[in-house]
Amino acid sequence: MTAPRDSAQRSAAQADQYAAERWINEGGRVPATSPTVASPRALRAQITLSATLRRQTGSPIAVRILDLGPDGMRVSSPRPLADDETVDFDLPNLQIRVAGRARVLRQHAPHVYVMRFERLPDPMVRCLHTLAANQHRSQPGA
Numbered sequence: 001m002t003a004p005r006d007s008a009q010r011s012a013a014q015a016d017q018y019a020a021e022r023w024i025n026e027g028g029r030v031p032a033t034s035p036t037v038a039s040p041r042a043l044r045a046q047i048t049l050s051a052t053l054r055r056q057t058g059s060p061i062a063v064r065i066l067d068l069g070p071d072g073m074r075v076s077s078p079r080p081l082a083d084d085e086t087v088d089f090d091l092p093n094l095q096i097r098v099a100g101r102a103r104v105l106r107q108h109a110p111h112v113y114v115m116r117f118e119r120l121p122d123p124m125v126r127c128l129h130t131l132a133a134n135q136h137r138s139q140p141g142a
Contacts, residue, residue: 044069045135049094051075053087053102065091070129072116074108081113089115094131098124 049065053075063075068091081087081104091098102115120128 043129043132043136044074045132047131047135049091052090053077053081054089055085055087061087066112068128069132070117070120070125072102072105072114074112074114076112078111081107083107086118087115094127096123096127098127100124 044067046067047065049068051063051065051073053061053063055061061077061079063077066074066076068074083104083106085104086101087104089099089102098120100120101118103118105114105116108114
């Protein structure tokens, strides 16, 4: 049973490596045609925002965003989310409306989930990067 998990971890590490190489080759820009990769070292804004998640079926889920970056977000959800589940999201309270699809990567803590954005258009990625970079620069020692 441990072999598939190890294999999955290797695949995730290879995907991270590939995404990092593409990031460098694309001049620091994530192409809109490829999914972004969430990384613990990714640039994130510690922020509290309300957002809405929508599944294929069922009622919308009101969540609270705990941190946000160009590749994904961490959310607190009153309803459980499944690993690898995809949901539509809507973040209307930023400089521009950011909406699209996100995939649940893992449960971080009870009712807290790490999500990766999938194929966001460049203007949305830039908006999220600017938000996270501005907060990072404003922190002491950054």
